[in-house]
Amino acid sequence: MCNLAVVLVLVLFPCIVSAQTQAAKQSIELQLKPSGIINGVPERISFVFLNIGDHEVRIPIVSPCRASTTGILILNLNFSPAEPQTPGKGGGCGGGTSHPPGILEESKTWARLKSGESLTLSYQRTELFVFEEAPGDYDFWGEYHPPKLTAEQIVALENARIDFAREPLTSVHLRFKRTR
Numbered sequence: 001m002c003n004l005a006v007v008l009v010l011v012l013f014p015c016i017v018s019a020q021t022q023a024a025k026q027s028i029e030l031q032l033k034p035s036g037i038i039n040g041v042p043e044r045i046s047f048v049f050l051n052i053g054d055h056e057v058r059i060p061i062v063s064p065c066r067a068s069t070t071g072i073l074i075l076n077l078n079f080s081p082a083e084p085q086t087p088g089k090g091g092g093c094g095g096g097t098s099h100p101p102g103i104l105e106e107s108k109t110w111a112r113l114k115s116g117e118s119l120t121l122s123y124q125r126t127e128l129f130v131f132e133e134a135p136g137d138y139d140f141w142g143e144y145h146p147p148k149l150t151a152e153q154i155v156a157l158e159n160a161r162i163d164f165a166r167e168p169l170t171s172v173h174l175r176f177k178r179t180r
Contacts, residue, residue, distance in 0.1 A: 027053025028113075030169035032075075032142045033120070040178045041133075046122040047073050047142050049165065051113035058110035058164040059119050060147050071165065072145040073121065075128040082135035082179070103153040107162050135178045142171040 029050045034042030049059050060071045111119045125131070132138070146166045149157075157164060 026167060027051060027055070027057050027163070028059070028165045028167075028169060030142055030144050030171045032140060032171045032174050034140075034174060034176070035122075037176075039180055041138050041176045042125070042140075042174075044122055044124055045075055045128065045140065045142070046120050047144070047171075049111075049113065049119045049121075049144070049169075051115055051117050054115050055163060056112055056114050058107060058112055058162060060107075060110050060164060062121060070147055072143075073128075074143040074145070075123075075125070075130055076141050076143065077130050077132060078139040079132050079134075080137040080139075082137075103149065103156055104160055104162075107157060107160075107164070110164065133178075135180055138176040138178065139173050140176070141173045144169040 029052050031048040031050060033046040033048055034044070035046065036043035051057050062071045062073050113119055130140075144165065145168050146164075149166075154166075
């Protein structure tokens with residue numbers, strides 16, 4: 001019986017540690033909130049970062065499409081037209097600034113979210129390069145891609161005990177139908 005308990009601990013311990021490590025990395029959740037619904041489809045999309053962890057996490061400034069030390073927000077679209085034509089896909093980015101000072105100095109400008117707090121960034125769909133207006137089914141989802149930091153920058157942030165949204169995030173899908 002004692003050997004069985006030891007075997008179970010040895011087998012399950014790596015799984016428990018892995019789950020805890022993964023949970024610590026994913027203390028931020030990305031949500032999409034639609035608004036300004038016209039003919040069944042939102043004209044405005046808000047990206048909401050929600051801190052679901054138990055400690056403060058910073059959200060780096062968001063940049064248009066590609067930058068090294070800023071995060072990237074993308075609105076994706078799968079479109080299925082109501083009338084026979086070619087289905088489409090779309091997507092785009094929402095933005096901020098780039099060319100920051102040193103990473104520790106820049107991190108002072110990042111949004112700070114305590115446990116349970118959120119940060120909302122709102123854009124018109126056209127600002128996110130999603131222009132589709134035809135009747136059909138719209139399937140939206142958001143993505144966040146963290147800054148591309150060097151190993152030295154990450155170590156500097158960790159040494160300063162600054163946790164930040166460093167993992168890619170994907171929201172749940174939102175589906176809409178435009179009839180006209």
